[in-house]
Amino acid sequence: MHISWNDNIPIYIQLRDHMIALILSGAVAEGEALPSVRTVAADFRLNPITVSKAFQLLVETGLVEKRRGRGMFVAEGAHRQLLAAERAKFLTEEWPAIVSRIRQLGLDPAELLESVGQPKGDTPS
Structure with missing residues (x-):
């Protein structure tokens, strides 16, 4: 480690x-x-x-x-407690910055969602 x-x-x-x-x-x-x-x-x-x-x-x-x-x-219950805290932190601290960046770059949220789970190098059709 x-x-x-x-x-x-x-x-x-x-x-x-x-x-x-x-x-x-x-x-x-x-x-x-x-x-x-x-x-x-x-x-x-x-x-x-x-x-x-x-x-x-x-x-x-x-x-x-x-x-x-x-x-x-x-x-x-530690895992559940951590997961809830990390999700809340993501939604209040990280997600607003991501949304701002998406808008700044003029990206289409639907296309981004389609690309989730696509192997690297593959582009959605």
Whole structure:
């Protein structure tokens, strides 16, 4: 597993976002244990405090739960919670910019919808 760190964003935030992406993609399932802080710190060559801070953010949002003596586990409903939050974020933050760009370029939304699912290089007829 490799992350390209962005110098403009704190590493603990980037690590939290990486863990969120793993949960959203299903790579880490609900009820599944997260790797230990020490393991993640060693894998990414990070300070364990940085990893702990990222994990604590996941706990505070209810995506991860601590089980005393057993570790941290992805909470039940985490995927559904993340999906709802990401959809809302897309619709309020990303979609308006996309719509603006579509209009700016004079693209036909119907043609764009037709092209969804077309293999690269193929053009709708």
